[in-house]
Amino acid sequence: DQQVKQNSPSLSVQEGRISILNCDYTNSMFDYFLWYKKYPAEGPTFLISISSIKDKNEDGRFTVFLNKSAKHLSLHIVPSQPGDSAVYFCAAMGRGADGLTFGKGTHLIIQP
């Protein structure tokens, strides 16, 4: 049973517009949520995170929103740039050391 779900395998957005990537989770024990970006033939790189006690975290063009009651988070990228084309993974973890639980990823394509 998937604990972290990214229901959109791909998303196409025009350059300069907003990209919104969505993620849902089922485990109420998750305390931290992270977004990773992955280019082909490279490892995932950390993008932004949010603690469960917050509902928003912003870092430059990237903002993550958390709706704890709906068990839903989203990543907003504004404005979208060609270099943002990549696979984005949503991940979650508890307070312990037992690793991240990942969604299946969303392939974001930024069109010129």
Added chain:
Amino acid sequence: NAGVTQTPKFRVLKTGQSMTLLCAQDMNHEYMYWYRQDPGMGLRLIHYSVGEGTTAKGEVPDGYNVSRLKKQNFLLGLESAAPSQTSVYFCASRQQGAGTEAFFGQGTRLTVV
């Protein structure tokens, strides 16, 4: 800064052969992880370690063994490779503490024929 380095980057094995994947990190991180990524499956945790000399099972541990003899190194072993272990393997490490982000290596693409 090297960060997390995985060796080798590519490998082809025959069914039944054994091999060891090496992960090295230079950030003095306590926690280390091995994941596998399969098409359409995201990353799944194989084994992890919370410190030198410790290991624990993750979501998909069968067919793999690990060792953490030194804090900076985390080894993943396949004793008898199977075609189902064809995958891309990623090692990651992170600082001790709640909510710290994990840093990933560049991956090892393993094919078992």
